[in-house]
Structures are given as structure tokens and as C-alpha cells.
Amino acid sequence: xxxxxxxxxxxxxxxxxxxxxxxxxxxxxxxxxxxxxxxxxxxxxxxxxxxxxxxxxxxxxxxxxxxxxxxxxxxxxxxxxxxxxxxxxxxxxxxxxxxxxxxxxxxxxxxxxxxxxxxxxxxxxxxxxxxxxxxxxxxxxxxxxxxxxxxxxxxxxxxxxxxxxxxxxxxxxxxxxxxxxxxxxxxxxxxxxxxxxxxxxxxxxxxxxxxxxxxxxxxxxxxxxxxxxxxxxxxxxxxxxxxxxxxxxxxxxxxxxxxxxxxxxxxxxxxxxxxxxxxxxxxxxxxxxxxxxxxxxxxxxxxxxxxxxxxxxxxxxxxxxxxxxxxxxxx
Amino acid sequence: xxxxxxxxxxxxxxxxxxxxxxxxxxxxxxxxxxxxxxxxxxxxxxxxxxxxxxxxxxxxxxxxxxxxxxxxxxxxxxxxxxxxxxxxxxxxxxxxxxxxxxxxxxxxxxxxxxxxxxxxxxxxxxxxxxxxxxxxxxxxxxxxx
Numbered sequence: 001x002x003x004x005x006x007x008x009x010x011x012x013x014x015x016x017x018x019x020x021x022x023x024x025x026x027x028x029x030x031x032x033x034x035x036x037x038x039x040x041x042x043x044x045x046x047x048x049x050x051x052x053x054x055x056x057x058x059x060x061x062x063x064x065x066x067x068x069x070x071x072x073x074x075x076x077x078x079x080x081x082x083x084x085x086x087x088x089x090x091x092x093x094x095x096x097x098x099x100x101x102x103x104x105x106x107x108x109x110x111x112x113x114x115x116x117x118x119x120x121x122x123x124x125x126x127x128x129x130x131x132x133x134x135x136x137x138x139x140x141x142x143x144x145x146x147x148x149x150x151x152x153x154x155x156x157x158x159x160x161x162x163x164x165x166x167x168x169x170x171x172x173x174x175x176x177x178x179x180x181x182x183x184x185x186x187x188x189x190x191x192x193x194x195x196x197x198x199x200x201x202x203x204x205x206x207x208x209x210x211x212x213x214x215x216x217x218x219x220x221x222x223x224x225x226x227x228x229x230x231x232x233x234x235x236x237x238x239x240x241x242x243x244x245x246x247x248x249x250x251x252x253x254x255x256x257x258x259x260x261x262x263x264x265x266x267x268x269x270x271x272x273x274x275x276x277x278x279x280x281x282x283x284x285x286x287x288x289x290x291x292x293x294x295x296x297x298x299x300x301x302x303x304x305x306x307x308x309x310x311x312x313x314x315x316x317x318x319x320x321x322x323x324x325x326x327x328x329x330x331x
Numbered sequence: 332x333x334x335x336x337x338x339x340x341x342x343x344x345x346x347x348x349x350x351x352x353x354x355x356x357x358x359x360x361x362x363x364x365x366x367x368x369x370x371x372x373x374x375x376x377x378x379x380x381x382x383x384x385x386x387x388x389x390x391x392x393x394x395x396x397x398x399x400x401x402x403x404x405x406x407x408x409x410x411x412x413x414x415x416x417x418x419x420x421x422x423x424x425x426x427x428x429x430x431x432x433x434x435x436x437x438x439x440x441x442x443x444x445x446x447x448x449x450x451x452x453x454x455x456x457x458x459x460x461x462x463x464x465x466x467x468x469x470x471x472x473x474x475x476x
Contacts, residue, residue: 047373050381071374071442073336075469082466147442149367150336154469156342158476161343161469163354163382191476209381 003177003221010178014057014078021057025085032173032215035253036061039171039215040068042243042257042268049168052117052207053149053202054156054216055133055175060087062149065171073167075154076176082151089148124242157196164209169206169213176218176256180225197229201236216256226254233258241266299324332451334394335378335441339388340467342453343460343474351391352455355386358393359459361449363408375434375441379406391440399440405429 014022022028039061045051048069056062056074060083064101065072076082154160157179179200180193208214217232226242233240238258245253257268266277275312294300302324310316317323339355384404391400414416417439451460451467459476461468 038448047377048371050374050378065462069371071371073337077470086464086466132464147333147371149364150445151466152332152336152469153466155471158343158471159345162339163341163383166339168377179400 003219005178005181005221009181011077011079014081016080017181019078019080019084022081022322023060023088027315029060032060033064035168035173035217036064036171038253039173039217040064042214042215042255043169043171044268045070045169050166052160052162052167052170053171054160054172054206055173055178056085056149056151056203057081057153059149061089061171061173062277063088066147066149073152073154074149075160077155079153079154080206082153083314085149085151109265156200157191158202159199160207162203165209166207166208167212170208171214171217172216172218174217176200176216176219176229177225180228181220194228194232197232198235201238202327205236205238205260210261212260214258214260216258218220218254218256230256241268264270332462332465333445334444336389337390337446337451338382340451342455342458343469343471344453344456344458347453347455350455353382353453354368355389356453356460358390358446358450359435359452361394361446361462363394364372364445364447365439365443366445368438370435370438372431372434372438376429378441379404379419379429379437380418394446396440396444399436399444401433401436405433405437432439 001207007013010231011083014200032053045068048071051065053062053065053072056072056076057078059074062072062085063075074085076085144194156175176197179196182190182193183198204214216229220229220230230240230242233256238260240259243255243257244257245251259268266279303319306316306319337356339356340354341347342353342356344353382404387400388397388402391397445465446462447465450461451462452458453460456475458471
């Protein structure tokens with residue numbers, strides 16, 4: 001699987017042609033839509049909310065936020081993507097009319113120029129998602145339409161310029177893996193991926209209100225990258241959990257669910273079907289009993305001490321079956 | 332940029348984070364546009380308590396839109412000092428729901444009104460963030476990152 005992150009920095013990769021390709025491909029639109037719906041399900045927003053969309057691209061995810069009646073602010077590093085987002089917003093009144101007329105196929109009709117539909121050769125980060133189930137069945141017609149999103153040109157790795165407690169929630173769909181490659185044109189000092197991620201998560205933590213939640217969907221390259229992203233979030237103070245959809249298959253999707261104010265994140269998936277909770281804390285605790293220094297006074301501890309002393313060249317009594325055995329009662 | 336978003340924006344420069352001058356950002360050469368959006372009274376009501384009213388007033392002054400804005404946050408009317416307030420006063424505050432009219436007015440100011448061309452200037456470092464076609468450019472040059 002080729003990864004577009006390897007080719008060019010995001011602002012150069014998503015040039016006019018690539019952005020248009022991305023936005024008009026019905027397959028990508030469908031995958032993005034289903035992931036956004038999943039993220040919204042995890043956020044569980046009961047009221048019209050003020051939502052931040054990190055890496056909004058051409059506003060595919062924002063469109064769904066609007067449909068659900070939320071107000072959103074989107075940010076992206078690619079000017080071409082934002083340009084398309086603007087064009088889409090300007091033509092939106094007509095689009096919503098069309099969505100209302102026949103909404104079952106909504107994601108195919110939204111854009112007039114779908115000639116790239118059947119282009120299967122795109123090397124995109126979504127390449128492994130061919131058999132995605134259609135989750136667009138939800139009723140989009142009845143909901144009140146939220147306003148257009150506000151767009152900003154911004155590098156997530158430079159941090160978010162918001163005052164504390166601004167947003168109810170944040171989503172990010174297929175964006176964070178871009179932050180892991182440091183060859184960005186806006187990163188001339190070559191800051192490490194860790195420091196850019198830390199900057200992002202720290203400022204995101206501040207920008208969310210207390211009790212706010214963030215769902216971040218991303219495509220980690222490998223285990224190391226997945227851990228790097230989740231640990232950066234935990235270090236910023238978030239209560240974090242990683243939801244794996246279609247785990248073990250090539251369609252696997254990772255959703256990092258974050259909550260401000262820490263606490264138990266497992267409540268998010270309570271009541272959802274087909275979700276197993278694997279509590280990392282319990283696992284770590286169980287493992288902690290085996291690893292690390294042995295308990296003081298135990299046989300293992302005495303043996304390790306003797307070993308250490310021997311290594312220092314000291315005279316140590318030989319080991320026997322009586323070593324570290326407690327003496328029995330005297331009488 | 333909607334005026335709602337601008338109320339939450341501060342300067343992106345790291346050294347400005349600690350300065351009180353960096354918020355709110357000031358408009359320069361702003362060109363306004365009215366773009367009617369779906370009115371959602373529930374959202375406006377939810378966001379009211381989070382708005383910084385003095386910053387909002389500053390913005391309104393700079394854009395010459397003071398007439399569109401009430402002189403204090405309507406959400407403040409809803410809150411009564413927990414100490415010293417009689418039961419009757421508390422009840423009155425509960426009944427005192429913000430009228431649709433006020434919300435509509437706020438919606439026009441916060442969501443419908445947007446700055447499409449111009450600059451946002453930080454009061455502390457003086458850095459100018461350009462706005463083009465309604466999209467704010469918050470990319471920082473290397474020496475400020």
C-alpha cells in the first residue's frame with residue numbers, strides 16, 4: 001500500500017488536481033462519510049454544538065456536521081483543498097435541494113462532475129477500504145441544516161490559536177498521519193514529529209471545554225506511529241481510548257477517542273454493538289506483577305542481590321536450597 | 332471568518348500566549364459580507380455563556396456594528412447571585428428565557444456576518460493574519476514558530 005505522506009508534504013501533495021480528484025471520487029466520499037458518522041456517534045452530541053474539524057480538507061466531514069445541525073470551524077494546510085471547500089459551500093443551496101429530493105444516493109449526486117468515479121488507480125491513503133459498507137442510510141433530510149463552516153489555513157503542528165474552552169468537541173478524519181512526517185514546508189526548523197504532535201494535542205486540550213470530547217481517526221503507518229500519537233494525547237492530559245473498527249483486517253480503522261478532564265473513556269462505547277473493551281490499565285497492572293524489580297525480601301530479590309554482589313567481586317555464600325528460606329518457629 | 336469564530340481566536344505565536352494583549356485580535360481593512368444561514372436558537376443559547384462579551388464589543392466597535400449588539404450578554408440576566416437572592420428572584424431568573432428576537436439578532440451578528448477580506452492583527456506582537464475570500468491564513472513564518 002502506498003502512502004501519500006511518503007511522497008510530498010500535505011500542502012504540496014494536495015494541489016489543485018489531487019484535491020479535485022480526492023473530492024470527486026465517490027469511493028473516498030463514501031468512506032469519509034461513514035467515518036465521520038462513526039466519529040459523531042462516538043462524540044454523542046445531544047445538542048447543536050460548536051465543533052472543530054482538524055484537517056477538514058474540502059469539507060467532506062464538515063458537510064455532515066452541518067447536516068446534523070452543528071456549527072463548525074475547519075482548518076487545513078492545503079490551500080487547494082480549502083479552495084474546493086469554498087466552492088462547494090457557495091453552490092450548497094442547490095446541493096441541499098438535490099439531497100432532499102433523493103437522499104439515498106446523496107453522496108453520488110452532490111457534485112456534478114463525477115467523471116473520476118471509476119478511477120481505481122488512485123494511490124490514496126484510503127486504498128484499503130474497497131468493501132466499506134454504506135452507512136449513508138441515515139436520514140439526512142429531516143435534520144436542520146447547520147451553517148457553513150468557517151475555514152482557516154493552518155498547520156496543525158504549529159498549534160491551534162484558540163482561547164481556552166472554546167469548543168464542545170473536535171473531530172479529525174484521516175489527517176493526523178500527515179503530522180508524523182516532518183518534511184513539511186511549514187516546518188523549516190525540522191521539529192520532530194513528537195514535538196509537533198505535542199504542540200497539536202496541548203493546544204487542542206486547551207481549546208476544548210471541560211467535559212468536551214475529541215475523536216481522531218487516523219491511519220498509522222505501524223505500531224510505533226500508533227503509539228506515538230496516542231501517547232502524545234495522553235501526555236497532553238486527555239483521557240484516551242483507541243477504538244479499532246474491523247481490527248485484524250486490511251480495512252482496519254483507528255479512532256482515538258479523547259476526553260478533557262481525563263477519567264474513564266470506556267463509557268463512550270457502552271451500549272454500542274460489537275465492541276469489546278480491552279482495558280489497557282488492567283493489562284498493564286497484571287503485567288507489572290511479572291516485570292520490573294522483584295518484591296523486596298522474596299527469593300528472586302535475594303538471588304538478584306547476590307548476583308549483583310558477585311559481579312562486584314565480593315565474597316558471597318553459595319546458593320543452596322536454604323537460600324532466602326525463612327527459619328521455622330524456634331519451638 | 333465569522334465573527335463567532337473571531338471571538339475565540341487568539342494570536343498563534345507562542346510568546347503571545349501569556350500576554351493579555353493578544354486577545355482579541357483586531358480587524359484592519361475589513362470587508363464585510365452578509366450571508367444568511369439557518370437560524371438555530373438552541374445553538375446560540377448554548378454558545379452564549381462561552382462568548383467573551385468585552386471582546387465582542389471591541390470587534391463590533393472596530394467594524395462599526397455596535398447597533399447590532401446588545402450592550403451586555405443576555406446570558407448574564409439568567410444568572411442570579413446564589414447568595415442573597417431570594418427564592419422569588421431565582422424563579423424569575425429561571426422564567427426569564429432569552430427572547431427569540433434577541434437570539435435572532437445575535438445570530439445575524441455572530442453567524443451571518445463574516446469578514447471576507449482584510450487582516451486580523453495581534454495587539455501584542457503586531458503580526459497580521461490575512462483573510463482572503465473569508466479564509467483566515469494562520470500559517471506562521473519560520474521565525475515565529
